[in-house]
Amino acid sequence: MTTNKINNRWTPIKTTKKSFYTCQGGSVQIAREQFPLVMAEAITIHKSQGRSESKIVIDVRNPSKTKNHMDRQKWYVALSRARSLNGLYILGAFKPPSEIKPNDEVNAEMNRLRQNPLVPKYQFLRIIPENVIQIISHNTQSIRKHITTIVSDQVFTNSHIVTLQESWAVDNESYNIPEFEEISRNRLIGRPRAFGTINFCKLN
Structure with a gap:
């Protein structure tokens, strides 16, 4: 040749x-x-979100298609698809995006959130009136795995009755929640272990 x-x-x-x-x-x-x-293959920057590639080529040679559209958000998505600089290629001139302006929408929203902190909707679960009985039902997906989280969570410990689904409870194991007593344990005979319910009641 x-x-x-x-x-x-x-x-x-x-x-x-x-x-x-x-x-x-x-x-x-x-x-x-x-x-x-x-x-x-060639895909748009929006379509590439969530992907990681060993080698990518970013083509910004056509000004009619990229003019006023390659802002810092798109550059971030495009450049961060490559796993390393060795696998990153840019066709055309790289023009650094403009700096964040004081009135940037993201900054404005972040400032609004800082000035008006959100109040958790579940806050009422931590303060229970004396004449109310609180029952909490939770899909725990293995009580053995999450027992430490359960005993340290006030939503559980401030309740009167705790019922846990998909407990994956083992017959010969005991699970201790301070100030609670296990009152029943149910499981489906012949079914996989990702089943079963275990119920606790507060002692006082």
């Missing part, structure tokens, strides 16, 4: 030859000649 008449801005792609046997220790040898090309 001659390359003396090819534009020096082009990269020649030559065929490669490889030989291999049909299987390990096989007697039939196969030779293959082909262009070393791999199927690729």
Whole structure:
């Protein structure tokens, strides 16, 4: 293959030859000649969100499509798709995005949240009137795994009755919640262990 008449801005792609046997220790040898090309794809920056690639090419050569659209959010998404700088390629001129302005919408929203902190909707669960009995039902997905969290959570400890679904409780194990007594334990015979209910009642 001659390359003396090819534009020096082009990269020649030559065929490669490889030989291999049909299987390990096989007697039939196969030779293959082909262009070393791999199927690729092009997607938008929005579509690429959530992906990580070893090599990416960001094409910003077409000003009619990228003008006034490559803000810092899009640059962040595009650049952060590459796992390393060695696998990051930019076609066209990289123009740093403008700095964050004082009236930036994100800054304004963050300041609003700081000045008006949200009050948890479940706050009432921590303060229980004397004439009210509170029962909490929770899908715990293994009481053994989450017992430490349960005994340290005021939502549970301030309740009068605690019933836990999908307890995955083992028959010969006991689970202690301070100031509570286990009153019943149910499981479905012949079903997987990701079932069962265990109930606790406050002693006083």
